[in-house]
Every structure is written in structure tokens, then in C-alpha cells.
Amino acid sequence: MGRLSREDVIRFSDQYMMTNVARWWKDDPVVIESGKGAILRDMDGREYIDLHAMHAVASQGYSHPKIIQAVKEQLEKIFVVATDFYNEPQALLAKKLAEVTPPNLKRSFFVNSGAEAVETATLLAKRATGRPGIIALWGAFHGRTHMPRTLTGFSKYKKGMGPFPYGVVHLPNYYCYRCPLGLEYPSCNLQCARMLDDALKYAAPEEVAAFIAEPIQGTAGNIVPPPDYFRIVKNILDQYGILFIADEVITGFGRTGKLFAIEHFGVEPDIMTMAKALGGGFPVSAAIASEEVGTAFKPLDHYSTYGGNPLAMAAALAAIEVIEEENLVEKSAKNGEYMLKRLKELMDDHELIGEVDGKGLLIGLELVKDRETKEPAVEETAKFRIELRKRGVIIGPPGWTGSRIRINPPLVIAKEQIDRAIEAIDEALTVVERE
Numbered sequence: 001m002g003r004l005s006r007e008d009v010i011r012f013s014d015q016y017m018m019t020n021v022a023r024w025w026k027d028d029p030v031v032i033e034s035g036k037g038a039i040l041r042d043m044d045g046r047e048y049i050d051l052h053a054m055h056a057v058a059s060q061g062y063s064h065p066k067i068i069q070a071v072k073e074q075l076e077k078i079f080v081v082a083t084d085f086y087n088e089p090q091a092l093l094a095k096k097l098a099e100v101t102p103p104n105l106k107r108s109f110f111v112n113s114g115a116e117a118v119e120t121a122t123l124l125a126k127r128a129t130g131r132p133g134i135i136a137l138w139g140a141f142h143g144r145t146h147m148p149r150t151l152t153g154f155s156k157y158k159k160g161m162g163p164f165p166y167g168v169v170h171l172p173n174y175y176c177y178r179c180p181l182g183l184e185y186p187s188c189n190l191q192c193a194r195m196l197d198d199a200l201k202y203a204a205p206e207e208v209a210a211f212i213a214e215p216i217q218g219t220a221g222n223i224v225p226p227p228d229y230f231r232i233v234k235n236i237l238d239q240y241g242i243l244f245i246a247d248e249v250i251t252g253f254g255r256t257g258k259l260f261a262i263e264h265f266g267v268e269p270d271i272m273t274m275a276k277a278l279g280g281g282f283p284v285s286a287a288i289a290s291e292e293v294g295t296a297f298k299p300l301d302h303y304s305t306y307g308g309n310p311l312a313m314a315a316a317l318a319a320i321e322v323i324e325e326e327n328l329v330e331k332s333a334k335n336g337e338y339m340l341k342r343l344k345e346l347m348d349d350h351e352l353i354g355e356v357d358g359k360g361l362l363i364g365l366e367l368v369k370d371r372e373t374k375e376p377a378v379e380e381t382a383k384f385r386i387e388l389r390k391r392g393v394i395i396g397p398p399g400w401t402g403s404r405i406r407i408n409p410p411l412v413i414a415k416e417q418i419d420r421a422i423e424a425i426d427e428a429l430t431v432v433e434r435e
């Protein structure tokens, strides 16, 4: 039993916390008490199938006994060691990451959140190349501290928060369903990727340190690029000696049916950022780089007091072992394919669905008022989310259009839980369409 009633939890939070979060389902908020696997339980004892996984963090499921045990064991030895000292879990995790990431990536830097990993990656790119500029994409999300917010390609997070660091240029993203260049795939010949070459000529390529992108845009709505997108981009970058930073904060560790999403696209990044599922819920993140780039920082060029914290390192090691031992990458690929198929079948009965696309258990379901005009069904999406919650299924907020539902459950979700969630989605859509 906790110390507060559900009502007091809500009252204290609303009264004493900054209003920086848009608490969901305001009329009947979900106050989480516990979780197990892919199921969340609230303070009233109601259970929910989770299609959100706390922003794609809880890939290993809630309260995984192996992660709990690893943290407990480390807790009893020591739970703070500054990065300046050697410590065993940190050494083990650095070695493990060098083994499981794309073969060229060897050197890790540990921090605590996705935004810090992005900060680290951009500072490293600048230090390694001696150049100031970064190129990012429209619709990208890289976090909310200053540099990541600058790189983020959505105006909502910029207004009133500037000035932003100079030297960042944004290019159109790979959102084929709503192509920002007004073209159609494949007759577009991937103009969005090829225009990087022109953009660089205008921006002076010798001033550009790195190009940063999510291999699949998560916060934008789980948007998958065309298969050749990153090959074209990487070719251009290589011509100018510009580094490629793959931001795998959401997509890493099996989320997309490969251990890292960039593996779908046949290129190797020079730097990769990771967080979320890395710790399976424990706050830990990292940037990993090639030998050449990853040795560019000199001591104290960059530092984090909590970076490499032994509890975080132990949690991350256990979290990666869970992914390996429980075949969560394969499970994500298989269950993702199944879920995608079931959702596509719903298109026959629900005109509201304009597109379903995804890889592994990272799926975007776009609701439109009209399949021809593709007008975003924003109010319908908001209602759908409420109806789904009434049926015991949790989903997070939609992507940038306000109408692209993001489905990313814990990777441990069972097939019968997926079936129940699909049934609820079917019912919720029916209710929304009737209104």
C-alpha cells in the first residue's frame, strides 16, 4: 500500500509540479501503481494492455526480474562511482556495446538521457571534424535540451525558447505518405535524399560536421523511410567527409525487428545515440562512435557526473541480456509483422485509416477524414485514444499531424494481448466513426 490516495497523488502533482507535462486523460487520469510484462495496473486496480511502453522505454516489459536482480546486487556493492574511476559494470557494458552495435562502432560515452546522448554526439562530431555545422530533418525529434531542441524539426518546440545555437540546417524528411516535396514514391527518385547534395553546396560542406537522423522517425509518428534513403544520404556525406549520426534512442535494441534500425538500411553510422530500452527503464544513455571519431575527445572535453553510474551500467547489461536471452529482436519482427497485417486488415472496415506502416513493433496508424485528400482526422484521433483507454488499452499521443497513432508496445507483449488490443482498436474506431 502506498502512502497517498489516488486523489491526493493527482492533487499534489497538479499543485506542486511544474505544468510541463500534458497529463493524459484529464477527466479520468491514469495513476500508475505497478506493471508486469506488457500490463500496467493503476491505483484503482484497473489493468491495461500497454501499446506505449513509456515512450518506447519498457521494451523488456515492466518489473523484469533479471533487471531487478542486477540492480539489487549492484546496489549492495556501491551505487555511485565517478567516471574518472574504473569500475567493472562500466567496462563490461562498453565492451558489450562494441560487440552488439554495427561493427565499426567501438567507443562509448555514457550519460543519462536521450537528449544528453544527442548533446554528446554533436559535440563529438564537432571535435572530431573541427567543423561547426549540423544538418537535421524536418519532423525530427532529438530531445528538449538546447542543442537537441535546435535539431528537432518541429516548430511547436521552438516557439519562445530561442535563440538556438547557430549552424543547424533542416532538410525535408522522408514522410512518403505526406511528401514534403509533393512527390510520389518511387517516381520521386528519392529527391528528399538527393537534395542533400545541393543543400551542402549552398551551406558550404567544409563547415558541416554531421548529418543527424532517426533511422525511423518516432515522435513524428513512426515514419519509415524508403529502403534506399540512407544509402543515398551516406554516399553524399562520404564525399564531403561529413559524419552520420544515427539517433537510435527510440529505435534501438530490437524495437524495429533488428537490434538497431539502421541495420535495415545497409549503412553504418559514424556515431550512434541510444537510450530508452538500453536501460529497460533505468535512466541511462550512450553515444557510441567509430575508433577514429570516438578517440577525438580529450580528457574533460565532455563530462557527466552521473555518467557511467554503476547501477545504470548493471541495469543496462541485464537489459541487453534479457533482449538476447528472450529473443526479443526476433519476437519484435514476428509480432510486428503480425500486428501490421491485422491493422492493415482493419482498413477494409474503417475508412478512417489512411495508412498503416512500420517495422517490428514500431508502427504508425494514420487516421484521415478522407483517403483522397488525406486531411488529418485530429479530433477523431483524440476521441479514439479515449475510447481505447476505456477498453483497457493505453496508447501515447499521436505524431506531428495530430492524427498518426504511434504503436510501440513492450517487446515482450504476448500474441493474445496483441489480439485483444486489435479488438479494442477495431471497437474504438467503430465508435469514433459512428459519432
Ligand SMILES: Cc1ncc(COP(=O)(O)O)c(C=O)c1O
Residues within 6 Å of the ligand: 055, 113, 114, 115, 116, 118, 141, 142, 143, 144, 214, 218, 219, 247, 248, 249, 250, 275
Ligand atoms: C530519437 C530521440 N532522440 C532523443 C530523445 C530525447 O530523449 P530524452 O527524453 O531521454 O532526453 C528522444 C525522446 O523521445 C527521441 O525519441
